[in-house]
Amino acid sequence: MKLGNKRRLTQIAAFIISNLGFIRIFKTGFVCPFLYCYGCPFAAFGCPIGIVQNFIIYQQFPLFTTGSLGIYGVLLGRAFCGWACPFGTLHDILSHSNVKRSIQTRNHWYVKYIILLLTLGLAWVALDTVFCKFCPSGSLFAAIPFRLIYPEAAEFGLFFYIHMLTLALTIVLALLISRFWCRYLCPLGAIAGAFNKVGILTIDWDEAKCKKCKNCLDVCVMRITEMKEVGSSTDCILCGRCVEACPEKALSFKIKS
Amino acid sequence: MYKAHFKLKLLLLVSFVFMIALNINDYWLIETLVRYVCTSCVGIG
Numbered sequence: 001m002k003l004g005n006k007r008r009l010t011q012i013a014a015f016i017i018s019n020l021g022f023i024r025i026f027k028t029g030f031v032c033p034f035l036y037c038y039g040c041p042f043a044a045f046g047c048p049i050g051i052v053q054n055f056i057i058y059q060q061f062p063l064f065t066t067g068s069l070g071i072y073g074v075l076l077g078r079a080f081c082g083w084a085c086p087f088g089t090l091h092d093i094l095s096h097s098n099v100k101r102s103i104q105t106r107n108h109w110y111v112k113y114i115i116l117l118l119t120l121g122l123a124w125v126a127l128d129t130v131f132c133k134f135c136p137s138g139s140l141f142a143a144i145p146f147r148l149i150y151p152e153a154a155e156f157g158l159f160f161y162i163h164m165l166t167l168a169l170t171i172v173l174a175l176l177i178s179r180f181w182c183r184y185l186c187p188l189g190a191i192a193g194a195f196n197k198v199g200i201l202t203i204d205w206d207e208a209k210c211k212k213c214k215n216c217l218d219v220c221v222m223r224i225t226e227m228k229e230v231g232s233s234t235d236c237i238l239c240g241r242c243v244e245a246c247p248e249k250a251l252s253f254k255i256k257s
Numbered sequence: 258m259y260k261a262h263f264k265l266k267l268l269l270l271v272s273f274v275f276m277i278a279l280n281i282n283d284y285w286l287i288e289t290l291v292r293y294v295c296t297s298c299v300g301i302g
Contacts, residue, residue, distance in 0.1 A: 074266060
């Protein structure tokens with residue numbers, strides 16, 4: 001089976017598993033390794049960013065969540081973004097045809113780290129899950145399904161319209177810029193990206209085999225611009241598109257010791 | 258060098274496992290959060 005098909009199957013499986021909470025006993029206390037909103041009526045796991053904010057509000061250090069994210073990160077780095085995240089999957093669908101036309105620059109990559117700090121800081125100051133009020137993943141996977149399932153539960157107020165606005169903006173930008181949210185704004189991507197440096201899974205580049213055709217960089221949805229950054233950059237989501245695109249088989253997934 | 262890297266990663270992994278094991282009670286708090294509606298997430302508060 002082609003790597004691309006394996007990735008699509010994994011993304012579908014991750015979406016189904018994330019929604020197993022529609023069977024009550026599958027609503028668990030585990031945190032998922034990607035941005036999937038636990039406000040979704042069917043969510044089976046907690047969103048790490050939402051859970052961390054709640055622990056900050058309770059004035060507790062989120063050690064369980066930190067440990068979980070640490071294990072996910074050390075084992076697979078940012079591969080969950082490329083292979084499992086439902087919001088990343090939406091971006092893959094939206095930017096399917098625009099990867100080569102997408103903005104090549106990696107300027108402003110640091111914005112997601114600012115968003116992460118703001119998320120944690122605002123939870124501390126406001127004692128509220130402020131990021132969740134704007135999160136477009138929450139808009140899509142929680143706000144809309146909640147209104148569809150419980151139409152009588154609440155009126156369509158300001159916060160709902162803010163959700164719709166952030167979702168609409170993200171969709172428009174994702175149509176123009178491949179993996180827009182993952183590249184520039186995702187606070188969980190900021191955390192997971194740091195683990196690419198120490199993660200066990202990586203993409204290995206065999207310089208001797210490489211003919212410098214740059215097919216790999218052309219298909220990169222995260223628009224990585226340097227060969228040496230493939231697999232180790234904090235932006236690499238280890239999706240394997242570059243591995244598929246290489247005619248010389250100079251790139252391959254590798255378990256690094 | 259590689260052995261040292263491997264040991265460091267193993268140490269990191271073990272410390273994360275300990276972090277979870279020592280705070281296993283958080284599981285129930287997270288489960289409660291997952292079971293109840295997050296008002297911020299669904300846009301009602």
